[in-house]
Amino acid sequence: MSGGDFVLHMPSDTRSHSLGDGSHKTPSKGRGGITRLTVDVPSSNANSDDAKPSRWITPEFLLYYVVFAFAVPWMIWVPVSLSSDSHQNHDMYRHRLARGWLFGRYVDNSDIQYRGFRNNLPALAGLISVFFVLKYIYTRPILRMSNPSDLLHRLPFYTIFSILMIIVLHGTSALKVLAILSANYFIARVSAGQRWAVPATWIFNGGVLFLNERFGGYAFESLHPGLGYLDSWSGVYPRWHVSFNITMLRLVSFNMDLHWASTRSGTVMSGTGLTDKQRTTTFHPLEVYSYRNYIAYVLYPPLYVAGPIMTFNDFMWQLTAPKTITARSTVQYAFRFLTTLFLMELLLHFMYVVAIKDAHAWGGDSPGELSMIGFWNLIIVWLKLLLPWRLFRLWALADGIDPPENMVRCMANNYSTFGFWRSWHRSYNLWIVRYIYIPLGGSKYVVLSTVLVFSFVALWHDLSFKLLAWGWLVTLFILPELVARQALPPSKFSSLWWYRHVCALGAVLNVLMMMAANLVGFVLGTDGMKYMVQEIVGSWAGLLFMLGACACLFVGVQIMFEYREEELRRGINRKC
Numbered sequence: 001m002s003g004g005d006f007v008l009h010m011p012s013d014t015r016s017h018s019l020g021d022g023s024h025k026t027p028s029k030g031r032g033g034i035t036r037l038t039v040d041v042p043s044s045n046a047n048s049d050d051a052k053p054s055r056w057i058t059p060e061f062l063l064y065y066v067v068f069a070f071a072v073p074w075m076i077w078v079p080v081s082l083s084s085d086s087h088q089n090h091d092m093y094r095h096r097l098a099r100g101w102l103f104g105r106y107v108d109n110s111d112i113q114y115r116g117f118r119n120n121l122p123a124l125a126g127l128i129s130v131f132f133v134l135k136y137i138y139t140r141p142i143l144r145m146s147n148p149s150d151l152l153h154r155l156p157f158y159t160i161f162s163i164l165m166i167i168v169l170h171g172t173s174a175l176k177v178l179a180i181l182s183a184n185y186f187i188a189r190v191s192a193g194q195r196w197a198v199p200a201t202w203i204f205n206g207g208v209l210f211l212n213e214r215f216g217g218y219a220f221e222s223l224h225p226g227l228g229y230l231d232s233w234s235g236v237y238p239r240w241h242v243s244f245n246i247t248m249l250r251l252v253s254f255n256m257d258l259h260w261a262s263t264r265s266g267t268v269m270s271g272t273g274l275t276d277k278q279r280t281t282t283f284h285p286l287e288v289y290s291y292r293n294y295i296a297y298v299l300y301p302p303l304y305v306a307g308p309i310m311t312f313n314d315f316m317w318q319l320t321a322p323k324t325i326t327a328r329s330t331v332q333y334a335f336r337f338l339t340t341l342f343l344m345e346l347l348l349h350f351m352y353v354v355a356i357k358d359a360h361a362w363g364g365d366s367p368g369e370l371s372m373i374g375f376w377n378l379i380i381v382w383l384k385l386l387l388p389w390r391l392f393r394l395w396a397l398a399d400g401i402d403p404p405e406n407m408v409r410c411m412a413n414n415y416s417t418f419g420f421w422r423s424w425h426r427s428y429n430l431w432i433v434r435y436i437y438i439p440l441g442g443s444k445y446v447v448l449s450t451v452l453v454f455s456f457v458a459l460w461h462d463l464s465f466k467l468l469a470w471g472w473l474v475t476l477f478i479l480p481e482l483v484a485r486q487a488l489p490p491s492k493f494s495s496l497w498w499y500r501h502v503c504a505l506g507a508v509l510n511v512l513m514m515m516a517a518n519l520v521g522f523v524l525g526t527d528g529m530k531y532m533v534q535e536i537v538g539s540w541a542g543l544l545f546m547l548g549a550c551a552c553l554f555v556g557v558q559i560m561f562e563y564r565e566e567e568l569r570r571g572i573n574r575k576c
Contacts, residue, residue: 054569055562067555078372082365083108083352092361093352100349107345108352114384123236127165128395131301134161135399151319151400155296162299171235176218177244180208181251185294188255192289193262198439201255205248209460212241245460246307249431250298254312256435258289266313272321276404279317280434288316302395306388308403308427311434315401323402330397337390344383353377367542370532371549374519382411385425404430415507415557417481420514432457450478481510500561507557508550 055061084090100107109115138157142148166174187204191197211218217240221228260266261283269282289312297315310318348354353376356362362370389406396403404427414420422429432453440449484506493499519532536542 052565054566056566061558061562064555064558067552068559071552071555075372075375078369079351079353079376082356082369082373083350089356089361089363089365093355093359096355096359097352102345102349105349106352108348108355110355110358111380111384114380114387117384117388124391127301131161131395132398151322154319155293158296158300159292162296162301162304165301165304166240166299167235169235169237170240171233171238172220172230173217173235173238173240175230177240177247180244181295181298184251184255185291188258188289188294191255192258197255197259201252201259205251209245209248212244217241243305246305246309247298248460249307249309249428250312252435253309253431254289254294254297257283257312258286261286261289274317274321276314279314280311280430281313282317283313284316284320300396300401302392302399302401303403306392308389308393308396308406309431310401310403310427311431318401322400325397325400325402330394333390333394333397337387337394340383340390341387344380344387347376347380347383351376354380367536367539367545368549370535371545374515374532378515378519379411382407382424389425403427412556413560413563414514415504415510415560417478417510417514420510446482447479480513481506500558504554504557504561507560508553511553511557512550 081087082089085094094106096108096110097106098109109118135154135157139154142153163174163178166177170177184201184204187200188197191200215222217238219228220230264283267278267282269278274282293316294312297310297312300310300315303310353373356373357377362373365373386407393403393405406425406427407423408426409419409423411424414423436453436456437449440452442449488499488502490499536546
């Protein structure tokens with residue numbers, strides 16, 4: 001359950017704005033003992049002395065507030081008016097709407113991916129409840145007899161519950177999942193420490209993804225007519241192969257972590273007080289990489305379906321040397337999830353932009369209206385990914401495991417191409433950096449590494465030209481920011497008055513390119529994007545709107561710049 005997910009992590013591991021924009025770079029390190037971005041907390045690594053004086057109460061920013069006061073309500077009013085039952089195109093998409101529960105309105109529940117999550121929320125709540133009830137029954141005798149300092153006693157429970165869970169979810173297809181997992185484990189064990197371990201891991205897992213797509217999950221009857229009866233019990237989630245790409249990431253993580261542990265490539269430390277990064281790079285004794293631990297990790301119930309993604313090393317260190325996750329921070333995170341869920345419900349009840357997009361019900365709409373259909377579709381894509389990730393992370397937090405936060409900024413609070421991909425599906429970014437970007441050479445071959453990485457990300461999502469086009473567009477759009485950072489380094493120009501405004505102009509270009517790439521990849525496709533561009537730039541009215549939109553984006557970027565400075569003043573550093 002992901003889309004538009006790659007986050008290119010800058011090798012310097014420092015914080016910087018688009019074109020540098022005058023920000024001061026602050027090294028960012030992980031911290032043990034707290035949850036990752038459960039709430040905004042001051043970072044000991046963010047130097048508030050580096051922040052510039054506040055601009056919030058200045059004539060320049062007062063002008064920006066006036067623009068905001070007009071632009072933001074207009075951006076909300078347009079999609080709401082397009083969703084009115086009196087609109088000329090309403091009949092083209094109304095069959096895609098369902099009866100809602102807010103204010104007597106219909107709801108746009110037409111997105112297949114989000115509909116599956118929304119309709120199954122009660123079932124997910126039941127599964128989570130069963131998980132904690134059974135865990136309590138299992139662990140209570142253990143805790144009464146002793147007071148263990150780690151969580152390793154849970155591993156048998158995780159293993160048994162996970163296997164039972166995938167049997168319920170996938171029916172007899174659980175045998176296929178376990179067969180693939182066992183074959184991968186055999187490859188990991190046989191090849192660990194050998195030169196052919198890396199190609200064997202990638203060839204096997206890449207081949208599995210291709211065959212899953214090619215044969216649609218392998219019907220038993222296609223293997224042998226006598227096995228056809230097994231296809232009759234498919235479970236409550238029969239399309240196991242659709243979400244297997246998430247599982248594949250964990251298979252690669254286990255194999256590579258075991259291989260590097262066998263060659264002793266990584267950090268040698270004890271588990272106490274490890275930072276987030278150190279838990280990923282610090283290997284375990286080889287006996288930790290057992291089949292039981294492997295199954296418990298790969299099928300860990302809270303993260304099995306959609307992530308967030310944890311490395312095997314991190315997962316096992318969190319059991320060996322647990323992090324401190326307070327009940328208060330978990331409750332706050334639950335409140336954030338519920339608030340975001342209600343926001344999504346409001347949007348789906350008042351903005352039918354997904355149905356309009358799918359029905360191509362935009363005939364006669366102005367360039368501004370077309371742009372808002374695209375923009376709010378992107379917001380809904382962001383929310384429909386954010387909500388499952390937050391629910392499953394909340395489940396893990398309540399269980400005492402702290403996976404990375406996937407979405408660390410609102411989609412509309414980004415101006416740097418690099419920063420955007422760092423804050424979108426962040427756990428996938430961290431996985432990409434560790435297992436692909438750095439092994440490919442990282443910053444030594446940045447263009448080649450970026451092309452290969454985004455090509456992999458596109459094909460990992462879907463074997464289609466639309467996604468491949470998205471990957472190549474993203475790579476192309478990253479290049480201007482790379483060139484600009486070299487041509488206008490902040491160390492040389494940040495003290496000049498015009499530098500922040502030049503950076504804002506570059507950021508406007510970044511925002512437009514990022515929106516275009518994601519509209520192609522996850523909303524409209526190449527044909528739909530071509531139509532939208534033609535309508536917007538094909539007339540004087542469209543060009544005037546584009547000019548006004550760029551001016552509004554310029555204002556928005558300036559607000560974002562100052563928001564980053566305000567974070568520095570508060571001692572918060574999010575690295576994006």
